[in-house]
Amino acid sequence: MSVRHLATIVVGFLVAGAGGGLLWERLSDPTAGLTYQDQWYVEPAGPDVAFQSVAMFVLVAFPIGLVLAVLAGLWRDGETATVVTVLVAATAAGLVMYAVGSSLGPPDPQALAAGSPDYTPLPGHLGLTAPDRGRTPWMSTALVAFPAGAMTGLVGMYLFGAEGLARRSRG
Template sequence: MTRLALLVLGFLVAGAAGGVLWERLWEPTSGLTYDDQWFLEPAGPDVSFQAIALFVVIAFPLGVVLAVLAGLLRDGETATVVTVLVAATAAGIVMYAVGAALGPADPQALAAGSPDYTPLPGDLGLTAPDLGRTAWHSTALLAFPAGAMTGLVGMFLFGSQGLPRTPRG
């Protein structure tokens, strides 16, 4: 049981570290206020997609590496799979929460009451910065668990070549 608890703790710590890295590598988008709303400047999906892509580029390989390390422990495969899936999902949420907390505030909220054409940086979120969008409603949150399941399945299928398995019985 302590092995599984340490596994969860490791994923959560890695998720927090991933959130810090995500915020450090991300360059805030720029925008302007107009009529109490914030608009990207320059506008375009490639500009608003940068934070999402960076999240996936960090979360997926991090999930793979952590799951491969978890797969080295060959005891209780079913418990390991369930624990890794739950821990990776939680780590993705922690990664988002830490990164978003370290990033700039929501520009849509700051734009209300600001004079027109006030420059404001964008916030760190997983959706386009449109008015009315929830910043964490994104399938990008699945990158961490998808990477973890990829690494764990790969480890269970191909990682047993050089690893001795202890007999049970």
Template sequence: MLTRVGAIVVGFVVAGAAAGALWEQLWTPPMGLAYEDQWFLEPAGPDLSFEGIALFVLIAFALGLVLAVVSGLWGGHELVTVAAVVVASVLAGAAMYAVGNALGPADPQLLAAGSPDFTPLPSDLGLTAPDRGRTQWHSTAFVALPAGAMTGLVGMYLFGSRGFVRRPRG
């Protein structure tokens, strides 16, 4: 049973880190300008700053779905599997964010502080709008991987090969 939990947690976290690298590779940073020691998205608009968040949610949900289905294939100890998948999916989401953010460009607000006016700077890869004072970890996008994992696991247990099969009695 501990082998199952360990394998699920390690598998999810490694896949989450790989998904973070994929997230960073697929994302194109929007550009902005430094002006009076602050960074401004140019052109301004939520569509440009939302692309990284949408990409994170898309990748994370699909990854959680697939990994949970694979975890559900491991027969027996369903409650242990559910608990392991919940914990592992939260850790995988954090790993995905940490790797993607580390590989992406630096925080433009920090770079703009010492840059001359109208210096072009790329946005950083995060899960909130690139506004001053926003905390990257305060985002509902972190729910995407656990939501995908629970959807996959529930689907696997309900509709998988064992879901509606009537077991013989006697």
């Protein structure tokens, strides 16, 4: 296994993470909300409304990780190095995906609500948690979607790929 091959895997995952962030931002509809007494509230209220951007993140990240890991698994030398590299690169790609998507999305509505007149409509920030006050928008298990997809693809490739589970002749 060459360092060049491993670096190609890392760069591929990071570029795909940036592209996934762009796609996540384009496909997600910002949560609608209103200001009231210098606070921003989701309108209509409910967890299903706030969950949309999290679900879209998972729906974009998991398949991208899966496909890239299948491609990385095509090389059959240095499986251990490939597994470690794919896991680290997929984790970093998930973080890049979040950073790109959230930076392209609308700004934090809680900050904009301070000083805004009551009942001003503001779009919600693109985050991975409910848009409640005091919540950190990136602290979510949704960040595991990219590495989970990658590990699924890599394990599937190693088990069921062209050389995986090959039957030996019995006679």
